[in-house]
Amino acid sequence: MMKSFVFPARKPSFLFPNIDFSPLKSPSFVSNFLSVRKPDFLCGLRSRRLSLSSFSPSVDGNGHCYQTEGEIHVIVGPMFAGKTTTLLRRIESESSNGRNVAIIKSSKDTRYGLDSIVTHDGERLSCWPLTALSSFKERFGLEAYHQLEVIGIDEAQFFEDLYDFCVKAADHDGKTVIVAGLDGDYLRRSFGVLDIIPIADSVTKLRARCELCGKPAAFTLRKTEETERELVAGADVYMPVCRHHYASGQVVKEAARTVLQTHTVGRGLFL
Numbered sequence: 001m002m003k004s005f006v007f008p009a010r011k012p013s014f015l016f017p018n019i020d021f022s023p024l025k026s027p028s029f030v031s032n033f034l035s036v037r038k039p040d041f042l043c044g045l046r047s048r049r050l051s052l053s054s055f056s057p058s059v060d061g062n063g064h065c066y067q068t069e070g071e072i073h074v075i076v077g078p079m080f081a082g083k084t085t086t087l088l089r090r091i092e093s094e095s096s097n098g099r100n101v102a103i104i105k106s107s108k109d110t111r112y113g114l115d116s117i118v119t120h121d122g123e124r125l126s127c128w129p130l131t132a133l134s135s136f137k138e139r140f141g142l143e144a145y146h147q148l149e150v151i152g153i154d155e156a157q158f159f160e161d162l163y164d165f166c167v168k169a170a171d172h173d174g175k176t177v178i179v180a181g182l183d184g185d186y187l188r189r190s191f192g193v194l195d196i197i198p199i200a201d202s203v204t205k206l207r208a209r210c211e212l213c214g215k216p217a218a219f220t221l222r223k224t225e226e227t228e229r230e231l232v233a234g235a236d237v238y239m240p241v242c243r244h245h246y247a248s249g250q251v252v253k254e255a256a257r258t259v260l261q262t263h264t265v266g267r268g269l270f271l
Ligand SMILES: Nc1ncnc2c1ncn2[C@@H]1O[C@H](COP(=O)(O)OP(=O)(O)O)[C@@H](O)[C@H]1O
Pocket: 077, 078, 079, 080, 081, 082, 083, 084, 085, 086, 118, 119, 120, 121, 208, 211, 235, 239, 240
């Protein structure tokens, strides 16, 4: 006969004196789940609650031991959903809380000028335009990088080294990294940003408003016939749509393409 086990609601504290199994309270429940009391002897720091995943004591150039707690927050959604606006607000709020911040965006996005992130409503903030994230530390300066606490990344879908950069910045260097980008391309295929979800502390999917019916829109429809995956453009080429209008939009595009092909072949026959 199978035995069934009933786990106690609270783990007896004598079993794991340093691990807290108490019920989860805050939304960032994953990082709260296995929390430990930092031993007083470590680095001579005050004893405080730390999450295991972000516990990363480091030693600076003077041999001083200090504690770093990195975080990764991801903001995804279709175009026009407010990803850049949200990133901008979070960075501004971190900055007004006295933290050192920097924003990076892909230099592929040349829509509104290179050295600023700009929302579709025209709000802007200075940024570092880069082709690869791996060049950031050197470009920013090593000393300045060490002082940096929060890094925002916009148009993250265009960075091939996003995963490696985030791991290094959050796990090893103790930075808070806030990433904004498209989760899916115009064919709703994963667009790179999804790769970092397993290493993220939080993920926010925003929705725009469907341009055809006004309902919440989770997808981006490409209005033109170009088929390359990366095509930097705005409302002239793309529109946010709901599920229904994404599906019908793709059907209409497919039908138009067939008509066009038939028409071209037909004309070709007569020429
Ligand atoms: N079809 C559209 N064309 C231009 N701007 C739009 C359109 N739909 C929404 N917007 C505006 O874009 C804003 C969001 O801009 P932004 O933060 O740059 O979005 P995202 O980064 O997700 O593309 C919305 O608050 C809205 O005012």
